Amino acid sequence: MLQTYKNTHKILVAIDCVIFGFEQTELKLLLVKRNFEPEMGKWSLMGGFLGENENLDKASKRILFSLTGLENIYMEQLYVYSETNRDPVERTLSVCYFALINIQNNENEARLNPNAQWISLKDKPKLIFDHDQMVAHALKTLKNKASMHPIGFELMPDKFTIPHLQKLYEAIYDAQIDRRNFSKTILATKLLIDTGEKNTNSVTKKATVYQLNKEKYTQYQYSFLNLPTLKTL
Amino acid sequence: MLQTYKNTHKILVAIDCVIFGFEQTELKLLLVKRNFEPEMGKWSLMGGFLGENENLDKASKRILFSLTGLENIYMEQLYVYSETNRDPVERTLSVCYFALINIQNNENEARLNPNAQWISLKDKPKLIFDHDQMVAHALKTLKNKASMHPIGFELMPDKFTIPHLQKLYEAIYDAQIDRRNFSKTILATKLLIDTGEKNTNSVTKKATVYQLNKEKYTQYQYSFLNLPTLKTL
DNA sequence: TCAAAAGTGTTCAAGCTACACCCATGA
């Protein structure tokens, strides 16, 4: 016998993903140009609805996969947006996820939805509904989390140099970091493995190429970087 | 003309509240004994459903008020639980909130729902559904947040002594803290105002009674306590 | 006058910040 709860009403549940990437020296967002109403033609976060036989984590992975063809991406639930009028079509809750993607590793952009585009955070257009608010929230969380946990590596390619990694943190915190202190701090974590290779792109002295020590990464227990910019969160 | 989204299905949305309090030296949870099915007679978090004309913050406040008669309580959205089978009656998402209540200030327990009870975290019974998981999550968040922001004061009465405040942090982190260093750190924040009063309950030397500097509190910008226990989160 | 709790100050070590010099590379 199947009971149900009385005097309750059901609501549509959406998922929207704030997807960060890092290329060269720029922190980027993966945005989509809407090809359906409402707000057709405008930019938005990638989204979708929660299906009948899936939980939110599964749905968010499905949505990300449908957009990018990527699996095994770092994703985390952020916050639920629930203003009654946030979606003009009908009442919809949106569970916001944030994802970190390594752009370089995934150069086969063939799989990328043609309506999707990587856009620098600095050039972010106005987004639909409350999506700007979601991006702001996600950015704050990224700043917070990246100082406590080494999740920044999720945005880096498999092989990278320390100066390149530093550019990532400078982009995240929109701040200058001392080269020498940064290098010292990063190396002290023992999270980097020297591959023996040298960066061939560089015009001048070739930087050492490192890989992430993935075992140490998953076990990492200490607070990560302690940037002055963070102390006034 | 009212559009709707096609091929989507709606879901019941609940709110469950992890409510912390602090009394004497004990961190407590406000739990309710269920007087309805399913799981009648078992302990659970206080919950309710999201109504048609309210957002989640409003609903969580409504639910807390209905349980305690209290308003203006510190509340924060934590996480959404969405396993398809988490509620045996029918599929329900639960948005978990966590709340911090100052028990002493609210001694008029008349307003407290008769099915509700403050129970020490140490004596927490097994809760229904995934509520144990919610409590574990909330506790972790409390530990995290209390080290970064001075939210611990939300659990204290208006007037308190430093040794009493220390007991709170010792309860939260389940750790011993050095009296002298704690006092120094707390006073350095300038968040305390000396009321000039002395604690009359004490049997021996009377401790100084302080009040929170509420202006400074709302503006507080720095990371709060840096407890060693936190470094291995 | 003694035990228990409260209040305060000092010392040492670690970590972070600021800063300077040397090396490798290609134009």
Add this chain to the structure above:
DNA sequence: TCATGGGTGTAGCTTGAACACTTTTGA
């Protein structure tokens, strides 16, 4: 040979941890 970017070392300061002595109070 020079400009550019990469790699490393050190001194000084700040912060936090460990720790001891004095005061107040009531029994």
